[in-house]
Amino acid sequence: MPSGTPINRTWVLVMRDGSVMIDWGGGRFLDINSGDLRACSEREISHHIQDAELDHLKSTGQVSSYNGHTVYFSGLPERPLRTIE
Numbered sequence: 001m002p003s004g005t006p007i008n009r010t011w012v013l014v015m016r017d018g019s020v021m022i023d024w025g026g027g028r029f030l031d032i033n034s035g036d037l038r039a040c041s042e043r044e045i046s047h048h049i050q051d052a053e054l055d056h057l058k059s060t061g062q063v064s065s066y067n068g069h070t071v072y073f074s075g076l077p078e079r080p081l082r083t084i085e
Contacts, residue, residue, distance in 0.1 A: 002064055002065035002070075002072040003064050003065075003072065003074070004063070004064040004065070004072035004073050004074045004076075005072065005073045005074075005076045006070045006071070006072055007022055007070065007071050007072075007073055007076075008069065008070060008071075009048070009049070009066065009067075009068065009069055009070060009071050010048060011023040012048065012049040012071050013029070013045050013046075013047070013048060013049065014045075014046050014047050014048070014049055014050075014053060015040065015044050015045060015046055016044055016045070016046045017044075019031055019033065020032045020033070020049065020053070020057065021040065022073075022076075024037065027039050027040070030076070032057075032062060032073065032076070033062075035076075049071070051066075054066045054071060061074060062074060062075075
């Protein structure tokens with residue numbers, strides 16, 4: 001069984017500047033290199049991540065495994081959620 005945080009592959013995007021982001025929903029994207037959350041517009045998105053890019057992330061240890069549906073990321077920060085007060 002793969003280790004890491006499973007993320008649906010359709011949520012893993014490459015931006016026009018080459019950064020890899022995870023779509024957290026609500027217009028917020030997680031930069032997998034810096035861990036920063038930021039708002040992005042659709043025109044900033046280049047494409048869904050490809051196998052060659054995932055192979056590179058795997059070689060750097062950021063991805064432990066992937067398949068056609070899921071990418072397993074190593075060391076992602078927790079998704080920020082609002083708390084009920």
